[in-house]
Amino acid sequence: MSISAKGEYILKRRTRPEKLVDKGFKSIVVFFASMVAIILLGILLVVFAGSLQSMSRYGLGFLVNSDWNPVTNSYGAFTAIYGTLLTSFASLLIAIPLGIGTAIFITENIIPLKIRNIIGMMVELLAAIPSVVLGLWAIFVMEPFIRPILIIMHKFMGWMPFFGTRPVGPGIAPAILILVIMILPIITSITKDSLNQVPIKLREAAYGIGATRWSTIFNVILPASISGIAGGVLLALGRAMGETMAVTMIIGNSNNFTWSILSPGNTISALLANQFGEADGSQVSSLMYAALVLMLLTLVINIFAQWMVRKLSLKY
Secondary structure (H helix, E strand, O other): OOHHHHHHHHHHOOOHHHHHHHHHHHHHHHHHHHHHHHHHHHHHHHHHHHOHHHHHHHHHHHHOOOOOEOOOOEOOOHHHHHHHHHHHHHHHHHHHHHHHHHHHHHHOOOOOHHHHHHHHHHHHHHHHOOHHHHHHHHHHHHHHHHHHHHHHHHHHHOOOHHHOOOOOOOOHHHHHHHHHHHHHHHHHHHHHHHHHOOOHHHHHHHHHOOOOHHHHHHHHHHHHOHHHHHHHHHHHHHHHHHOOHHHHHHOEOOOOOOOOOOOOEOOHHHHHHHHHHHOOOHHHHHHHHHHHHHHHHHHHHHHHHHHHHHHHHHHO
8 A cells, every 4th residue: 555545544544533633723723823913913903092192183293203392292203213213223234244243153163162152152141131231231331431432433523413422421322232232142043043054065065166165155155044144134123123121221311303323312112111101191192103103113124024035035
C-alpha cells in the first residue's frame, strides 16, 4: 500500500470524537486569533470616540498647531508629533549600523566563540533593563557626560537650525541616545537570527569562486537576509515611537516648538504620560486625539513593514 493510500485509510478510520476534538480545537484557535483583531479595533474605537470633541473643534489644524495651553483651552500636537518622529528616526539612523554591525560581529566568526557568546548575552541583557532604570541612568550619568560634547556642537554648528540652542539639561538629543540603547537589542537580535538562517551553501559557493569574507558578507549574506533585517528595523522603529517612560524622564517635556535637537522637546507618549492623569474637559479629548495620531502612525509603519518585507522576500 502506498503512503498516500495509507494516509487516506487512517483518515477514514478516525472516530467521531476525534473529529469533534479537531473541530473544537480549530474553533478555539480561530476565536483567540479573532480576539486580537477585536481588541485592537476596540482600542481604536475608544480612542476615536474620545477624540471626537477635539477633532470637531480643531480639525486637521491640531496636527500643525504647536500651541498647547490648558488655561486657554488651546491645543495643538505639532511639537509632540515632531518630537516623536525626530527622536524615532534619528535613533534609528544611529542604531541600524550599530545593530547590524554587532550582529555580523557575533555571527561571522570574526572573534573567538566565547567572546561572541559574552557579547550576545550582554546585548540580550540590555533588552531586559527596565525603561525607568535607563531613564534614571540617562538623567544622572549620560546627560552630564555628553553635555560638553553637545556644547561644542552648538559652538561650531549653532548657525544650523538643528543645533541652534545651547544645551543646559534634558533635551531631544539625550532622548535620541537613550532610544538608541533601547532599540539596539531588537535590531541586533533579529539581524543575528536572519544571518544565521542564511544557508551555509551560499557562503561556501561565494568562497569557492574566490570571494573574500567581507565581499561575501556584503554581496551574499546581507542581501539574502535583508527581508528579516528590514522587519527588525521597522519593529524597532515602532518601539521607538511608542516608548514612554525613559523618553519622558530625559526629553525635557517642553511644548515650545523648536527645530533644535539640543533643546527640550516632547513626544506624544511623553505628553500623554505627563498630562492624562490631571486632565479634564477638552484636554482629555485633545490627549485622545494625540493618542489617535500616534496609533495611526504606528499602524502605517506596520503596514509599510509588511509590504517591504514581502517585496524584499520576493526580490532576494
